[in-house]
Amino acid sequence: MHTFKELVAGFGERFGVRHFPETPASLYEPGEYFLSWGGKRIRPVMCLMGNELFAEISKDTWHVATAVELFHNFTLIHDDIMDQAPLRRGMETVHVKYGVNTALLTGDVMMIRAYEYLNLVTPQYLPRILELFNRTAREVCEGQQLDIDFEKMPDVSLDAYIHMISLKTSVLLAATLEMGAILGGASEGNCRHIYEFGKNLGIAFQVQDDYLDAFGDPEKFGKEVGGDIRQNKKTFLLIRAQELANAEQKKTLETLMQQNPADKVEKVLDIFRQCGVDAWAVQLKEKYLQTALKHLEDIAVVSSRKKPLEELASFLIQREY
Amino acid sequence: MHTFKELVAGFGERFGVRHFPETPASLYEPGEYFLSWGGKRIRPVMCLMGNELFAEISKDTWHVATAVELFHNFTLIHDDIMDQAPLRRGMETVHVKYGVNTALLTGDVMMIRAYEYLNLVTPQYLPRILELFNRTAREVCEGQQLDIDFEKMPDVSLDAYIHMISLKTSVLLAATLEMGAILGGASEGNCRHIYEFGKNLGIAFQVQDDYLDAFGDPEKFGKEVGGDIRQNKKTFLLIRAQELANAEQKKTLETLMQQNPADKVEKVLDIFRQCGVDAWAVQLKEKYLQTALKHLEDIAVVSSRKKPLEELASFLIQREY
Numbered sequence: 194m195h196t197f198k199e200l201v202a203g204f205g206e207r208f209g210v211r212h213f214p215e216t217p218a219s220l221y222e223p224g225e226y227f228l229s230w231g232g233k234r235i236r237p238v239m240c241l242m243g244n245e246l247f248a249e250i251s252k253d254t255w256h257v258a259t260a261v262e263l264f265h266n267f268t269l270i271h272d273d274i275m276d277q278a279p280l281r282r283g284m285e286t287v288h289v290k291y292g293v294n295t296a297l298l299t300g301d302v303m304m305i306r307a308y309e310y311l312n313l314v315t316p317q318y319l320p321r322i323l324e325l326f327n328r329t330a331r332e333v334c335e336g337q338q339l340d341i342d343f344e345k346m347p348d349v350s351l352d353a354y355i356h357m358i359s360l361k362t363s364v365l366l367a368a369t370l371e372m373g374a375i376l377g378g379a380s381e382g383n384c385r386h387i388y389e390f391g392k393n394l395g396i397a398f399q400v401q402d403d404y405l406d407a408f409g410d411p412e413k414f415g416k417e418v419g420g421d422i423r424q425n426k427k428t429f430l431l432i433r434a435q436e437l438a439n440a441e442q443k444k445t446l447e448t449l450m451q452q453n454p455a456d457k458v459e460k461v462l463d464i465f466r467q468c469g470v471d472a473w474a475v476q477l478k479e480k481y482l483q484t485a486l487k488h489l490e491d492i493a494v495v496s497s498r499k500k501p502l503e504e505l506a507s508f509l510i511q512r513e514y
Numbered sequence: 515m516h517t518f519k520e521l522v523a524g525f526g527e528r529f530g531v532r533h534f535p536e537t538p539a540s541l542y543e544p545g546e547y548f549l550s551w552g553g554k555r556i557r558p559v560m561c562l563m564g565n566e567l568f569a570e571i572s573k574d575t576w577h578v579a580t581a582v583e584l585f586h587n588f589t590l591i592h593d594d595i596m597d598q599a600p601l602r603r604g605m606e607t608v609h610v611k612y613g614v615n616t617a618l619l620t621g622d623v624m625m626i627r628a629y630e631y632l633n634l635v636t637p638q639y640l641p642r643i644l645e646l647f648n649r650t651a652r653e654v655c656e657g658q659q660l661d662i663d664f665e666k667m668p669d670v671s672l673d674a675y676i677h678m679i680s681l682k683t684s685v686l687l688a689a690t691l692e693m694g695a696i697l698g699g700a701s702e703g704n705c706r707h708i709y710e711f712g713k714n715l716g717i718a719f720q721v722q723d724d725y726l727d728a729f730g731d732p733e734k735f736g737k738e739v740g741g742d743i744r745q746n747k748k749t750f751l752l753i754r755a756q757e758l759a760n761a762e763q764k765k766t767l768e769t770l771m772q773q774n775p776a777d778k779v780e781k782v783l784d785i786f787r788q789c790g791v792d793a794w795a796v797q798l799k800e801k802y803l804q805t806a807l808k809h810l811e812d813i814a815v816v817s818s819r820k821k822p823l824e825e826l827a828s829f830l831i832q833r834e835y
Contacts, residue, residue: 217660
């Protein structure tokens, strides 16, 4: 058994190699450039953990973990194009450094490379892994499109927003755990539980992320607070506030979002507090976290094996802000 | 055995269904819109023909043919973004009708859908099919990137250009034939020959395409002649002319390309004729066609089974202009 930290280090080492051929450099260097920035490698590590919950980590699992990380990076490259993001982790994004067309192709070829790693999986497991991977990949695209759609809509229901978040971020966390579990020989019931653990944990994480962007301690949060508010980004908090606000608060919110005054963040936070969405978000996050942990509990393996996944949950969901 | 025409009709019928879920419509309608335009469906039909050369067309082959056609359409959608093309077949391109971001995602999800069809292939064949498909998909991206690179370079060698064309268009024709052959139980030697048949036929087709754009009969060619010249597009003809031209002709070519005078097409064609690239192109096309046909001849099956592939070659490569 390995701790979460050990798995992060282990995957980082294995993944820190070249993933593309040398030529044509104009296509493959941008991909290597993007991958070289590192990252938390949460998703591939979850694949390893899903596997080690049931067995010793297999070769197949390393391949799938690599495929998942490449797929995730493909989505980041294409998302950066769509968001016209100039920077990621303080580095020039691929489309800024190499042009949109090359960034588009770099993403495409990174997804194909992911499928090349998947094809190293033992034939016995290949169809089942591919089925889950394909469905999830398609869902991630659905989530991204819904996100684009929602940003243009004046009102989005909380249910619709949770559905979008679930597709855009949670299903990949759920699927990477389940793929590890499948390769560990887990039963269907256990596979279902680990998938739901990942999915609910992902939603809890996103609620927390939205909360911290508004109410986090700037020093602990690591980035300026209020970015989402400044950009009128749809978040759990904004959507809930729009549901709960009275006519006057609604009007004020709209005006603030249209006029972008200097004290916008402060004023929007006031309304959030008046509507009680701060406490509500903490409860919502806790609800999804508890659902996740219940599914983890229900997985039929000795509880000592679940420790790394509990560590993961603690790492992702900090209780104190 | 089926004729080329029968296979085109048969595939058209099978492919003319919905390929995506109903929702979210904002993601999947653009894909259905693009696929609904129809097309010659050459690539999937080549998969069926490669299969029927060795066996009765199998279920697996229909799945792979569908995957190939979806992959091809994915490349068209992303290429249109890169080329900023407003129209294709007289219809608004996806990025014009639905926006660049949705077009990008529509392409992504179409590629994933291709892999979903591939995953319907019998497990026995799946790894081999995936390996060839993945390699080819990556090569197509390489070809597209090289094409982008070459357009910015003042001089490109003929060898480099042939390499690019081969990746951008021929390898997919070669691979779709070979995947059909693999599923028909063809030997390795026969697989190699059918791959080379497709690859060389593809290059011959591209030489012809470049030739017709410059020297074709406008009525038979179906589009205005000289489009490539007007756009300074690198073609077999231009690259060869740049190699053969004397100092004065070179200078004239450069000036014409920079200044775009009204009689540019006429003047460039004059230089092409002076350098003899018109006759050269006809010979080059013939050389690749003959190489292709030699590989077809060398496939170890009775010659009567090769008839549809000969029909295909005649369809793609018209001897008269």
